[in-house]
Amino acid sequence: MAKAKSEFSVIGKSLPRVDAGDKCTGRTKYADDLRLPRMVYGKILPSIHPHALIKKIDVSRAEKLPGVLGVITGRDLPIQFGIMPTSQDEHALALDRVRYVGEPVVAVAALDEETAEEALLLIDVQYEPLKAVMSLEDAINIKEPRIHDYGPEGNLHKIVSIDFGDVDGGFGEADHIREDVYFYQGNTHLPMEQHSAVASWNPSEEKMTIWSATQTPHYVHRALAKVLELPDHKIRVVAAPVGGGFGGKDDPFSHEICACKLSMLIGRPIKITLTREEVFYAHRGRHPVLMWVKTGVTKDGKITAMHFKSFLDGGAYGSYGPASIYYTGALQTVTYKIPNYRFQAIRAFTNKPACGPKRAHGTPQPRFAIERQLDRLAEDLKLDPIAIRQKNMTGPNHVTVNWLKINSNGSKECTEEVLKASGWKTKFGKLPKGKGIGFALSTYICGAGLPIYWNELPQSEVQIQVDRSGLVTAFSGAIDIGQGSNTVLASLVAEVLGLYQTDVSLVTADTDLTPIDLGTYSSRVTMMMGHAAIDAAMKVREPIFEAAAEEMDVSIEKLEARDRVIFDKENPENKLSFKDAAQLAEAKFGPIGAVGSYKPAPKIGQYKGSGVGPSPAYSFSTCVAEVDCDAETGEVKVEKIWIAHDIGRALNPLSVIGQVEGSVYMGLGEVLMEEQDFRKNLHKIPSLLDYKSLTFKEMPPVETILVETDEPNGPFGAKEAGQGPLSPVIPAVANAVYNALGIHIDEIPITPEKVLKALEEKKKGNPPRVGPKGIPSYNFPEPVKVEVPAEWKR
């Protein structure tokens, strides 16, 4: 199916996005822009305690307030839900117990939002406070009270302990072994759009419709069916265009369920839009992770073994945690050949908003740790930091020790390109004092090989309908959150059918109208929806080509379609317009339409946890950061970022560059300032002013280089771009700071305070470092030994 690039007519071009016109004129209707006849408004009362039993809730005064239409509490929604089958631990409204400040407790429907808000002030909740568990150390040490009554013990949610290869043997072969400890602070997605949902119950049809700013309409659908006890087909979830997600709108949320329940109760449509503070509490952001990594290397820098421990502060609920924990260990082996690998991890419950999947889910933290440590190992061995990486880098067609199969692999090309562009050779070790340069490599999956609910069904389906007018409509469950999936869908269909991108009309992310797509997470959409789209387009092309071939009197193999014309490749004058061909086909075969689908079939290991990591393909990114550090103020100014990304094939280069630049931006925010910080048991700074994100003024120039490796598993060779390029930015900056000042900041974010502190230590002759001192003493269970795959090669 993969054609040579010169033959493509739509893809490979930087065409404008199909939805850009609406977005640039204010026409796009986001969830909060919707208004239905008789629509009312909902507000949710948040908990003021981090951990407490709910003794009594008195809503009588609120109910009496004129304009209030309905009030619900946890008792009205007693069924638990959660994104993963193993994390069904949430209630839409706290039932008997609250687990973090900001947790939803009571929901009110009123004629307008102000009245609903006023009603909240009239609700009396009596709490019996419990001891709050606010940190990892707390979670490990405080056995009682438990935040949840499941999990291995106390306040631990999940424990992993697993061995690939002969780890002790591997360390035995090493000439040099290092142990380092790193901490990566939690941070949040901070989409500009605050979550919003409009629910409308139709009593005569007994049917629920909800429009929501969600990345995963399919999973919202599941959660609603479960909690509301409605049959699946009586729920319609429409994902409105999402005003930024980054993983923050991947879970089913309380406000979505409450909106539905209230709508059922009062028989009117209702809208609930979160405030910025509530968005901070909804969270599901980056886990704070404490990491310990021990790596053995030979004299010439070859890795012989790695032992990686991560401690995840999960917040109050499971969410994607069962996957997050594995992601902190899964991809280390994808960038570097690690022959013997031990991974041990704990995810703990704490009385804070739940963590979950933020852009590059679970992988920037370990990436920071290992890319920092590689620089140290290189220094220990007096090797060049690039050379030590090149020595260990994986290549194409590689199977990792933990059973992940890499096809295309552009890490070497990306490294060369980014070094060349940045002038690394003329800079590394040669910059004036205070200036520094750093490098890092990373990888990311292109869709999780397995669905969240393990089953044999396709993970993405696309339906195409061709009208006799020549109109082609593509139906897909995928939701565009700004990453550009609508454009990918239109471009792929147009490519196959020989149309213009703008000829393809789209219907997306509506569980009534569109076939399934599991959602916008794990960089799966281009890969999976893309394949499904190509599959469906090939199927509708068949009858059209058949009718055209007959009319044109050529054999079908000779036909090609581009620019709305179907023609004989050997005799282009013999041609037919797409519309005419579509009509002939309709006359001959009846209505023209088809469905396509995709289900990845990655070979996976058979061990517990083996579901996290496998993917049809892996993207690779390398980054060079150049910094200018002020030793007096501790300020780190990133002067420029060079980033090379192995995209497989760029379906729309400008769109890919946009994803890469956006990832760089977000990575810079994480390394320099973003922090989901807590003080005295509550979120310290739940506002856009105090949660610091980069403005125009902090954003350095970015030079993006796209490397194309033509991924055999990718749609027309494409891989992901939305998440992977975030990860190398963080260690690249940290390494550059070391290069500039000779200090180790082993804790993200790298703030001026930390830089000054490290410089002070250096002055005093102490290790020039700021970072965690150690890890909690915890005896992990004996690692489960996993057999090494037969294809594994050193």
Added chain:
Amino acid sequence: MFYTGAVGTAKTKGGLLESQKTLITLQINGERYEVAVTVNKTLLEILREDLDLTGTKHGCEVGECGTCTVLINDQPILSCLTLGVEIQGQKITTIEGLEQNGKLHPIQQAFIELQAAQCGYCTPGMLLSSKALLDENKNPSQDEIKEALSGNLCRCTGYWKIIEAVELTASRLGASKE
């Protein structure tokens, strides 16, 4: 002795019914709108909720993001911190007014071509701040663009495509004048 903009209820309790509304006249995108509001209504609420001009977005409602930017007398201001009653008689431009008779403003065209809008949520505010800059400064430097747009946050684009779109527009507008 003095003009009373309107008398709202002094009490904080009491719902819809207790508050008195006042009729105000707003000049938005060259059109006259009459709308009855309580004095505490911000322009943001009036645009979105009373006039269905939902192109104006919001990300915080307390001045911390710039998402709600509109132009008043061609200057960018935050609609979340402006009362409707305060700006009667002034020229208000929202994203819906950037396009004229179905024809895009060059800055919109450039945003589309350079993919300066990803999720699109910050876009209306960005476009209006950009337009105000270009109206005042035909040929802004990169630093001037960054300064002028530094009150608008974006979480998607990494900002560069927006800067490039402003530059492209400036060069096009300059070229068309020559």
Added chain:
Amino acid sequence: MLRLPKFQYLTPQNINDACKILADQGPAAMIVAGGTDIYPKMKRRQFLPKTLIGLRKIDDLDRISGSAKSGLTLGASATLTEVSSHSVVQESYAGLAKAAGAVSTPILRNMGTIGGNLCLDTRCNYYDQTHHWRQAIGWCMKAPSGKGWPVLQDSKLNQSGVPCRVAPGSSRCWAVSSTDSAPMLIALGAKLKLIGSKGERVISVKDLYNDDGMFYLSKAHDEILTEIQLPPSDGIKSTYWKLRRRESFDFPVLGVAVALKQAKDGTVEHAKVVLGGIGSCPFEMAEAQNILTGKRLTENQIEAASQSVFNPARPLDNTDFHLFYRKRMAPVYLKRALTELATMGSNV
């Protein structure tokens, strides 16, 4: 969406009428100029005034008049954009152009006024939070309930018994003076005019402030700030250095304002050093001023003056950045400010 509580909005045509409403209604009435401070606070239920008095209808309150030679007068309602881009301010009161131009964002500067900036409420990250957040932490002395200001009338006593969250043993509030223009105007020796129901008076900008997070303004409630009077520039060089995490949006967590007059041979004849963002009011750094006065701006002098502000700068942990970091930055920022002035040509 965060929304404003209900209030009555009055737009008197002249200052006297405005003062009268303030006098009649007492603390239940508040002034609004640009609204960029008061509206967010009302939305967070930190203030719940019954009446807002808009200054927009009052003529000439936004006028900027005079000259560098005679002194410049800034109407209280002039926006920060107008002040910072005014040619006389840029040329002769460069520090003020810098300070006013460093406030928040360009959009907010189009709205916020210089008068509002001087009267800006003190800030604290236990206080500038939503109603829900403050309830969860158990309120604090400055806003001891969800009912908003005014609660304590004019008494300085902490009657509520609710502690300060930053300094729990303290009998006063330590919220931080976060105005960029005040330290600079003090350094420039500016005065301001207050008109109240009992008449008008002119005081130095410095005297507008109390070292108290709750009662940070010395003026009577019914006094309205109408204009700021800058003295003749008289060859004074000035600059302002602001510490904040981002180059936009963020309030100062340290502001260093310096104004100097040098003789022809470079001897400093007169020096003013004022620090903002580190306490409940702007602080004049007397020792630094003494060190500088009568000497040339040599590297050693600059160093000595800079070090002298380390001790007096006593920030607390209620803003962005670690408090010790802010303290450490005070000498560094002063040094940079002085160095900038030392290398700047005189602009007599």
